[in-house]
Amino acid sequence: MNLSTTPFLKISLLVCVSVCFWACKGKPDAAADEDAAVQSQTPVTVTTIGDTTLTNYIDLNATSTYLKKNYVKANINGYIEKSNVQPGEYVSRGQLLFTLKTKEAQSIGNRINVLDTTFKFSGVNRIKASANGYITQLSHQAGDYVQDGEALAVINEGSSFVFLLQLPYELRSTLQRNQTMQLTLPDGEKLNAHVNSVMPAVDSLSQTQSIVLNVNSSHPIPENLIAKARLIKAEKNNTVSLPKSAVLANETQTEFWVMKLINPTTAVKTPVTKGIETTDRIEILSPKFSPNDKIVVTGNYGLTDTAKVKIVQP
Numbered sequence: 001m002n003l004s005t006t007p008f009l010k011i012s013l014l015v016c017v018s019v020c021f022w023a024c025k026g027k028p029d030a031a032a033d034e035d036a037a038v039q040s041q042t043p044v045t046v047t048t049i050g051d052t053t054l055t056n057y058i059d060l061n062a063t064s065t066y067l068k069k070n071y072v073k074a075n076i077n078g079y080i081e082k083s084n085v086q087p088g089e090y091v092s093r094g095q096l097l098f099t100l101k102t103k104e105a106q107s108i109g110n111r112i113n114v115l116d117t118t119f120k121f122s123g124v125n126r127i128k129a130s131a132n133g134y135i136t137q138l139s140h141q142a143g144d145y146v147q148d149g150e151a152l153a154v155i156n157e158g159s160s161f162v163f164l165l166q167l168p169y170e171l172r173s174t175l176q177r178n179q180t181m182q183l184t185l186p187d188g189e190k191l192n193a194h195v196n197s198v199m200p201a202v203d204s205l206s207q208t209q210s211i212v213l214n215v216n217s218s219h220p221i222p223e224n225l226i227a228k229a230r231l232i233k234a235e236k237n238n239t240v241s242l243p244k245s246a247v248l249a250n251e252t253q254t255e256f257w258v259m260k261l262i263n264p265t266t267a268v269k270t271p272v273t274k275g276i277e278t279t280d281r282i283e284i285l286s287p288k289f290s291p292n293d294k295i296v297v298t299g300n301y302g303l304t305d306t307a308k309v310k311i312v313q314p
Helices: 003-039 103-108 111-115 169-177
Strands: 042-047 050-066 069-073 078-083 096-102 124-128 133-138 151-157 161-168 180-184 190-202 208-215 226-243 256-263 266-271 273-277 281-286 295-298 307-311
Touching: 050 273, 050 281, 078 103, 096 103, 096 151, 161 169, 161 190, 161 226, 169 190, 169 208, 169 226, 180 208, 226 273, 226 295, 256 307
Parallel strands: 042 307
Antiparallel strands: 042 295, 050 161, 050 226, 069 151, 078 096, 096 124, 133 151, 161 208, 180 190, 180 226, 190 208, 226 281, 256 266, 256 295, 266 307, 273 281
């Protein structure tokens, strides 16, 4: 072996060892950088624009009531000899409600008829119901003295039962598309209702107009029950829309935007102008998105412009 080549071999061996050491040391750093880049990406799910029919609803209060109330009145001065009704009882037209006896008959009794048998004097009057309905107020009981014209009871006429919808006057134009609507009672029962008439007055404070709604129910509904009436406020067909969660807004709800992907790992802030809203979707008026545009639908909250993202399966 040539001894003159020994230093050269030693130098070459030292260089090779150094290169190998540097390479081995550099690999973990590169892997760490790659892992950090992956960890900085926010996991998101995406969606695309869709053409749908959007219907915007508004919920208003409707109160049950009887439009007609029959006041049962005394037709003589005298005493109530007999009362045949109780509060809440349903009565039929022509049903006997009260038996009244004049104070003269109460005082004289049957003595006149004893003196003259041809003189048919009883002093008794019978008060009958003038309509079908429920007794909602009972003012007197048997034994009470009443005067002519005094109210004895109040009958809510069953055929006059309706719901009164309090409609803000500025929404009056919506009645044209809401001749039929659905009422939801407090217990969850749903009733179909249709517009019967419009009251010719507006409440001076709330500026609402009463709309008379007729309903068909298989059971009696109490008066003054408040139901929710759902009206169609606006409806659009083949409307460009996005899920509600895809549209973000500032604290004052004056600016709106979405996070749109410009490549598989980058999302940019894109201002939008929105139209009508439903419970789960929002109409997008501008800009005009293409069907291939991917919009972040979850994981978008708090993302900054040009944020790094990672698409995951929903």
